[in-house]
Amino acid sequence: MNTMNQETAQLLQQIGFEKSDLNWATQVVLILGILLMSYLITLIFHHLIMPAVRKITARTKATWDDYLFNDRMMKAFCRMIPPITWYILLPFAFDEKSLYLLHILLKASLIYLIITALMLIKCFLDSLYEISSEHETLKNRPLKGIYQMINLIAIGVGFILIISILIDRNATAILTGLGASAAILMLIFKDSILGLVAGVQLSANDMLRPGDWITMTKYGADGYVIEVSLTTVKVQNFDKTITTIPPYALVSDSFQNWRGMRxxxxxRIKRSLFIDMTTVHFCTPEEVNQFVQKGWITAPTEGNEPPVNLHVFREYALKYISNHPEVNHNLMQMVRQLQPTTEGIPVEIYCFSNTPDWIPYETLQGEIFDHLIAMIPEFGLHIFQRPAGTDFQPNEKNEFITSK
Structure with a gap:
């Protein structure tokens, strides 16, 4: 600061002024002139340079410059003009007798400049986030947490610089002093540090993207990821509630991501029909003829045992889903018999819809099973169902018998 004051004195001497001759009236005029100059420079930048930059960016084919030179960025840069102007010109308005006041005003200008620089950095990071959100490769990456961490680091550096200005100490000396309290700082910023590390892991391993449908029972999350930030992952559940999950929990715990399905x-449709085992039998000649006429089986050769009605039903069900227009025929299609249980023989239908959307999927699933349940009696089979009260009716002796 002494060097600056000496250079200012030499400059004033060259134009015919002596700093020692400055009275309070001259100082007030010079200060008002400096304030007026900073205002005029800001006005020129706002009304001449900013519109010119807008016109230039509007004519370019690239879109990134529209974000980097948007109104927020230009206004943030415009805020830096007054403190820069004050810091450069204020030494001209003070003599050696007013160095203490000049020292305070220069400190205030520097602090103001640091604050406006932090605001510019935040606007710059917001613009970067908007650019990455539009980019095909980056838009599905959880980058918001990384940008927030960079902004947090910038704020920390700015805070240290402001402290160093206020106490007239070098910033490196303050950083050395903070090293002793690193454990306390890590405790304070534990969630932010863990969130940053988790965000990098989620992004690097492509584990999570905004828009993914995830299920995490531990936290009651079952819905779409709407935001991935430094400290939280927001999931909008299907009942429109919002569940917040710490990012590091997604790395340390297990969750299910349904992105592959989309x-x-x-x-996938994976549901079973339980067949009453007592209705499974070899087909009678009449049933064989009926199935052959309907094209469900080919006529058996002499000497071969007749087909089993359950096998005919499985072949029919597979042919039905294979020809259904809303079933995805590029993915697996299968009708299989599972391990018999006390509830009957499970016959599982395994296929995929041609759309991952929920409502069309449920409509297709209902249509398939409505049809198969209605067709089961055509094969001499019955669905296993536990008896209800209406299945028992009293006879003349008031003895309950089944209604079948």
Whole structure:
């Protein structure tokens, strides 16, 4: 600061002024002139340079410059003009007798400049986030937490610089002193540090993207990811409630991501019909002829045992889903018999819809099973169902018998 004061004195001497001759009236005039000059420079930048930059960016084919030189960025840069002007010109308005006041005003200008620089950095990071949100490769990456961490680091550096200005100490000396309290700082910023590390892992391993449908039972999350920030991951559940999850929990715990289902273009149908085992039998000649006429089986050769009605039903069900227009025929289709249980023989239908959307999927699933349940009696089979009160009716002796 002494060097600056000496250079200012030499400059004033060259134009015919002596700093020692400055009275209070001259100082007031000079200060008002400096304030007026900073105002005029800001006005020129706001009304001439900013519109010119807008016109230039509007003519370019690239879109990134529209974000980097948007109104927020230009206004943030405009806020830096007054403190820069004050810091450069204020030494001209003070003599050696007013160095203490000049020292305070220069400190205030520097602090103001640091604050406006932090605001510019935040606007710059917001613009970067908007650019990455539009980019095909980056838009699905959880980058918001990384930008927030960079902004937090910038705020920390700015805070240290402000402290160093206020106490007239070098910033490195303050950083050395903070090293002793690193454990306390890590405790204070534990969630932010863990969130940053988790965000990098989620992004690097492509584990999570905004828009993914995830399920995490531990936190009651079952819905779409709407935001991935430094400290929270917001999930909008299907009942429109919002669940917040710490990012590091997604790395340390297990969660289910349904993105693969959407990318494959289909949603799995995996449901069973339980067949009453007592209705499974070899087909009678009449049933064989009926099935052959309907095209469900080919006529058996002489000497071969007749087909089993359950096998005919499985072949029919597979042919039905294979020809259904809303079933995705590029993915697996299967009708299989599972381990018999006390509830009957499970016959599982396994296929995929041609859309991952929920409502069309449920409509298709209902349509398939409505049809198969209605067709089961055609094969001499019955669905296993536990008896209800209406299945028992009293006879003349008031003895309850089944209604079948």
């Amino acid at each position: 990318e494959c273009g289909g949603r």
